[in-house]
Amino acid sequence: MPPAVSPLGSGALAATPHPIDREGVAKDLGFSNLSRNSMDAVGDRDFAVELVAAAALCQSHLSRLAEELVLWSTQEFAYVALPEGYCAGSSLMPQKVNPDIPELVRAKTGRVTGDLVTLLMVLKALPLAYNKDLQETQEPLYDAVDSLLGSLSIMAGLVRGLDFDEARLRQAVGAGHLVATELADYLVQKGVPFRRAHDVAGNLVRQALAAGVELGALPLATLQAEAPEIGPDVAEWLDPQKAIDRRDLPGGPARGRVVAELERLEKDLGKETG
Amino acid sequence: MPPAVSPLGSGALAATPHPIDREGVAKDLGFSNLSRNSMDAVGDRDFAVELVAAAALCQSHLSRLAEELVLWSTQEFAYVALPEGYCAGSSLMPQKVNPDIPELVRAKTGRVTGDLVTLLMVLKALPLAYNKDLQETQEPLYDAVDSLLGSLSIMAGLVRGLDFDEARLRQAVGAGHLVATELADYLVQKGVPFRRAHDVAGNLVRQALAAGVELGALPLATLQAEAPEIGPDVAEWLDPQKAIDRRDLPGGPARGRVVAELERLEKDLGKETG
């Protein structure tokens, strides 16, 4: 959070001529700083632009999360069910549940970005110091903050109520030859250059597609025909669970790393809100 | 105004299966057209984007008019006084009148452009057909229209009450060597190429500046020393009133042309609103 700056004593024409104690009052009221130019203090709206720009960026992240939830809750993905109360029935289709809340949060990104454009456009080419134009900086500021706070609050509830379909997720992980990258990386740690390793894996995916099976279901002999470096230990590399645990570095998805990161975040948030 | 298009019978999934008479109902209700695709009719917001884009452009013109009125009503220009009721006294400066209305109208351009950005951003990458995101197209649409109608209405009243200071305007026309372009054009119609004519006028402006007089006050001999083509008939070209009347072509400022254009506009507006 930026430091609070006391503008006391500033005015549109100039500073006050009366002998006030700017430092003393600022200290008593808990301001950490004084404005350094009386005309700038009147005409400046950096605090509004900075706050709304941060709100637009945060809302942009929410729109990306919302998009994923809309996607994952479709009948085709079916990774997750949204909690009741965050969806609405269709007035036309009796069988349909619409992801109303993620769609509205996704749309609010347009609104907050619109507020940011309003602010920057109102300020463009305004001469010093106060102009009535500045009155039009109030509404976009409050609208952006209200939109973001509402979106954050409702998404927090939504996320808490998500019901992931583990069986379906395991099935999805096993489909689409997802372990092709693992196969390439397996070859890399056997000393094969990545370019050839990538080619080998690509060729084997094509063979699997032609055979109508997943890459992981090809017999070892087929793999070895494409690359003699492949040995029986490849099986361990083609197990998705082990592929995840192998990524055991900071920021990686190995279970221990994810749990540690969650604990770090909880502690950090506790510090800020506690 | 775009033709009114009847969406009757459209639905988010598909058209209605019930045998309705789309053409008949549209005709009875005064629609001039039917939507041509039931899913497009549900998901399309072109009407909103087109209306708000037109509103933003119109508000942009108002901002330019407003800027000129703010400028012309400064103490330094002093070309025009704004009518009371469209200005406000300064709470700080007892002698000051602030052009509140033009400044607010100028600022509203940011607001309507913000509405347009909101609309376009809400629509970005929305799959067919209805998504709850579309609910967020209502507010920017109404906000843009309300902002524009309010701005148009108040600027109409403001313009009617403008009090131009003719004496000051005449004085301004006589200052700043405004007739230098006339002098160049005078030489052009005497057969001098524009490049040399422009140079001659520029040199004479510099001599006038050095002498502390207006270009029009230089003696004929001085003009002729710079360009022998100049004769006594130049006097008529250096008279601002005659310079205006000389521009007697469609779109030009000659009095007759301006009066005719005003009459045409009044007639056109009468046709639309009468």
Add this chain to the structure above:
Amino acid sequence: MPPAVSPLGSGALAATPHPIDREGVAKDLGFSNLSRNSMDAVGDRDFAVELVAAAALCQSHLSRLAEELVLWSTQEFAYVALPEGYCAGSSLMPQKVNPDIPELVRAKTGRVTGDLVTLLMVLKALPLAYNKDLQETQEPLYDAVDSLLGSLSIMAGLVRGLDFDEARLRQAVGAGHLVATELADYLVQKGVPFRRAHDVAGNLVRQALAAGVELGALPLATLQAEAPEIGPDVAEWLDPQKAIDRRDLPGGPARGRVVAELERLEKDLGKETG
């Protein structure tokens, strides 16, 4: 396309004083109109804003089509395969094909909207007549037009090469109890109010979900237990192909209507480009 307007004879200060024939030259050069005010002709950029606003709207439609193609070509939807040459392999995942072209076209919407904001912001509060600011209206104008033309051209090729998976689409139509709306509409044409019809269909969907079958697979007796108005003729309503053909009204999806609309569009486009 807006009428071409000849600005000949306009200038930043005023019109030309030389006796030119504006109407004659405009006619000879194929302009359909004259600018009506010489200063407006110099300072006005409506043509640029209007063109770029139309480009942004068109690009917004392309972004929605692009989103659907990205979605439909995922492994989970698998409705369509994009033509080679419009996709790219993943440098990381040997098995993966990335929908590069639809994703780039989707992104260009941000670019063209950015151009529109640039234009409107440059124009905000510009006094008459010419200001150097107007130089900054050239780049966004050309950038928007180039982005749109490029996107249209590449999407035309992409759409021509789409390979829809009919079997998968038929399967998708048969899933998700899509005919629940049909069931409700069936009841409506039997005289049941829509509210009750919607409830009946909803209840039967829940029974189908509990039984692990599609709505269309429930036995007639189960349907009749929920609504005695249901007769054996309901079978025809629960056939998706017949559901489509039942929507035989202008703008509807019945095969004849779609074919007729395609012919109309081809004829219209032929008129414009022929």
Add this chain to the structure above:
Amino acid sequence: MPPAVSPLGSGALAATPHPIDREGVAKDLGFSNLSRNSMDAVGDRDFAVELVAAAALCQSHLSRLAEELVLWSTQEFAYVALPEGYCAGSSLMPQKVNPDIPELVRAKTGRVTGDLVTLLMVLKALPLAYNKDLQETQEPLYDAVDSLLGSLSIMAGLVRGLDFDEARLRQAVGAGHLVATELADYLVQKGVPFRRAHDVAGNLVRQALAAGVELGALPLATLQAEAPEIGPDVAEWLDPQKAIDRRDLPGGPARGRVVAELERLEKDLGKETG
């Protein structure tokens, strides 16, 4: 400046499975931090949005300075002359100098804000992790930075070459009854409530206007007739130079305060650039 964050080891699918030393490499290369999630590291563009938002805000301040320079260099204000090389002659008006550089810098605000809108719109509703859309975040990022750096550099040269007309500025300070606020403040420190003081000053301005003189030129008797609290010591309050020096508080315009603030800024800038 935000801390540099090393993304090494991140990938669009997940982190690398190879045992690299993220902390060690980051330290060796001078990064102060590691990215905390491999998929976020690939899809995140906060660094671009934050930088371009800051650039838009900075460019907005430049547009306000540019507007003042355009205004102050008009013939009507005539407060300042812009240095040659930052202006251009008019191709039409031989006597005219156009403030090309401030006008272009003013316009660039539209450009940088357009870049910001492009970025936020490209990011809207993008699912994890990498999408080709992100390629379209490069151009607005570089364009915004180039526009801002160019504007800052040219405005620095322009400001250094400004030639203020002190005589004209003194005359402007003496006009427009600028000391009316001083008169009100004089009364306030005599114990008169500000509301009455403001009224008294306003009434006396009207008397001065009627008499065709400046407020400061009204005889003491006239002032006292309006407010008996006014004594001969008012003369000192109506001297503009003394009015400025009376504002001797942090951020105020008293000469000592302005000099001290300039020294502080020079020291601060020296620290950063030295």
